[in-house]
């Protein structure tokens with residue numbers, strides 16, 4: 001991994017691009033799991049408690065690392081580690097979010113706004129101090145529309161934003177050894193597109209008969225595809241369905257709304273001051289906390 005000039009985020013993006021293709025991994029790309037890392041890093045935010053969010057990179061430590069919702073994300077963290085080690089000036093929290101947005105673009109998706117300035121918690125104790133009790137904050141795929149609204153509402157997202165963000169399921173797959181669910185949502189899961197919405201609207205999704213958790217299936221062009229109960233909730237719920245229809249019909253609109261919503265997601269919990277660094281962690285450093 002190359003050491004690049006301090007502050008040269010474009011060069012860091014270049015380093016991320018270099019490692020995206022991994023022939024032995026899943027569908028040949030780590031792009032999807034990088035996107036999921038950025039999302040889970042940010043999706044712990046609570047607007048009510050004013051904690052959690054993309055600052056700190058707390059997933060390197062105990063509680064957040066062991067949260068079953070984050071199973072498998074160590075793959076993403078491990079792939080990114082050499083970039084961070086060669087460039088210790090970039091924080092993990094900045095690198096994880098930047099890798100997510102770069103992966104989206106590299107896989108054909110929109111340019112997502114991204115700004116530097118996240119700090120890392122240096123120790124488990126510091127992470128716990130600042131983040132409090134933030135496990136159980138990510139969505140459970142076996143649930144319905146009320147659950148999704150609760151979870152994303154806590155982060156400050158509207159129905160439209162929930163549906164737009166869910167379009168990220170045009171990437172990647174479920175792994176039985178991580179979430180228990182199995183399979184990809186679309187035929188080409190390493191290309192960012194509005195296929196997920198099209199498939200939600202056009203396919204006859206049937207419950208899969210298997211030993212695993214309840215999920216839906218359909219076969220498209222010879223490939224077995226899946227939907228989670230939470231994915232189906234987007235078409236079952238009248239208000240959210242309106243957005244599924246719009247995004248299925250208009251790829252540009254989806255790309256635009258997704259870019260805005262993902263940009264908002266990765267800013268959750270980041271409070272910069274004039275120095276450009278995250279305020280909370282800086283305050284902790286002043287108080288002598290690690």
Ligand code: CCH
Nearest residue numbers: 032033035039139140141165168172173174175178179230
């Ligand atoms: Fe997701 N997601 N996600 N998801 N997700 C899973 C995989 C990915 C839910 C559940 C799951 C978002 C919202 C939701 C990605 C991006 C986003 C998996 C499989 C489950 C389960 C994990 C495994 O087994 O590896 C639920 C529930 C919700 C909302 O209700 C949002 C929002 C985003 C990003 C904007 C991506 C990408 C993946 C693929 C990861 C991979 O490793 O391939």
